[in-house]
Amino acid sequence: MSRWEPNARGRLEQAALELYLEQGFDRTTVVEIAARAGLTERTFFRHFADKREVLFAGAGELRERLVGGVIDAPPSVPPMEAVAGALESLAQMFHARRDLVLPRHRVISANPELQERELIKMAGLAQALTDARRRRGVADPAARLSAEAAIAVFRVAFERWVSGPERADLASLVRSSLEELRGAVAAD
Amino acid sequence: MSRWEPNARGRLEQAALELYLEQGFDRTTVVEIAARAGLTERTFFRHFADKREVLFAGAGELRERLVGGVIDAPPSVPPMEAVAGALESLAQMFHARRDLVLPRHRVISANPELQERELIKMAGLAQALTDARRRRGVADPAARLSAEAAIAVFRVAFERWVSGPERADLASLVRSSLEELRGAVAAD
Structure with missing residues (x-):
């Protein structure tokens, strides 16, 4: 009825x-x-x-998009570029849903328990990405490390995006954060 | 009394x-x-x-040791080397307390709620390390990214240590995981 x-x-x-x-x-x-x-x-x-x-129902779609981006990249694309591409695809999704993503972020930032839940969600994404990279033939410590690094890159880019000027482009922030990471971990 | x-x-x-x-x-x-x-x-x-x-009372000491290692490194030491040194110092502490660290890890691995708590503890370590790197004059996205990467390196090395042969050296695993990360995030 x-x-x-x-x-x-x-x-x-x-x-x-x-x-x-x-x-x-x-x-x-x-x-x-x-x-x-x-x-x-x-x-x-x-x-x-x-x-x-x-607040968390979208996690499954996020994971599928991230993992799909890595799995579907043509074999000729080097592994880290496949990850960067998948992160940029996430960034576009976030950008398109800006009207929900930004208030959601404000809600979560105001509540420690939700922040913990968000952290656990991100760890789940890192795990899914690790598995995806293994399926792409990346060996184990490298698969895990690059997945964790990719999630860190996305989180940092996201934070720059939410706290930065209105019109910043999340995909570009992802790309520049990845470059920053490369510089930061380089053997000085 | x-x-x-x-x-x-x-x-x-x-x-x-x-x-x-x-x-x-x-x-x-x-x-x-x-x-x-x-x-x-x-x-x-x-x-x-x-x-x-x-299970979690040791987190404060862990954080102090990690942050102290970064803060106390001589200014001539390049930032990522200071972090690597601090991680190796943690590794030595873990090695010395192997008889507690290994059973603790088994307990946590068997319990999802404790795993979540451990994740939150690691995020706290990453935050403390980010702050320490800022105090060492590292600019902001790089400070955060390299701190997150360092924690990922330590976690991966730790997992290789607990699942590997009895006499593996955690400090060497930290060092080799850092090299793996450098390779994994390199611009292919």
Whole structure:
């Protein structure tokens, strides 16, 4: 008997982010999120397991995009370039969803528990990327190290992006952060 | 009125690790740890806030050693070499405490919640190292990137150490992992 609810998921996401920013994540209830979105609590739970999942439901897509970018690169592309390409593809996705990504970042920055969850998500991404690099034939310590380094590059670029001027390009920041890393770890 | 309890802290640590390995972290109580160590519960709580802290109380010393190694390096030492030196100093500490470090690692590997805590501890180390590098005059994206890379190097070396032959030298594994990272991030 459910009504057709156009873009219920997006409306719930939008409503949740607004409320988390207005009154804090901890003090926001699912009832309030559903009400703000003009939907029922039941509809909320059709889309998300709980109010935290609104912030982390995108992790799977992020991982697929990152791993897909590495796996799908033509064999002629050198391994680190395949990773850089995958990171730039993530950057484009983030840029396109700027209106959700930036408030989400503000919500997470304001809450230590969410920051821990974000950290765990990033470790999961590094692990997925390590596995992808192994499948591309990169040997083991190198696969893990370059995956961890790639995630660090992306995080640093992301932080520069959120704290920098409005029109900065995340993909360029990823590229320049990778160059910075190369310089920083070079044998001086 | 407390009796003199020689090396109470070390005995509690030892007893806790034994019990965590024998019956699992979750199923072990502070009462059991104290009893195994031949000490009282009250003595336990003079040394540790809870049973998890037995595993993480060393984080402060680890951080001081790492940061100290970077800060104290002579100005003539290039930044990445200062970090490598600090990591090798950590490696020596780990090697000397092998009898605690290895069982601790087995306990943490068996418990997802402890793994998350360990991840958060590593992120704290990366942050402390970033701050130390800034104080050494390294500019910002490079400070953060090289600190994250250094922690990744240490973690990978540590994993090779715990899963490798009995007599492997952690300091050499740190050094070779750093070389691997340099190769892995190089512009192919």
